[in-house]
Amino acid sequence: MRTFAWWFGMGALLTLAILMVQGGVRDLLYGSSATGTWEGVLSMGLTIFGGGVLAGCVAVILNRLR
Secondary structure, eight states: OHHHHHHHHHHHHHHHHHHHHHTHHHHHHHSSSOSSHHHHHHHHHHHHHHHHHHHHHHHHHHHHHO
16 A cells, blocks of 8 residues: 555656646646636646556556565
C-alpha cells in the first residue's frame, strides 16, 4: 500500500506538470475544449487522478514481479 501511495502521488504530480507545460491552468479551465468552469476542473481533476492511478498500479505490478 505504501508503494502505491508514493507512486500515486508522483504520477499525479507528473501529470499536473505535463498539463501545465502543455497549456497552463487558464487554458485548461477556460480553453476551447472546456465548455465551462466546472467541466474544466472536473476534466483536469480526472486526468490528474488517472495519471496517479496509472503510476500506482504499474508500481504495484512491478513490485510483485520483483
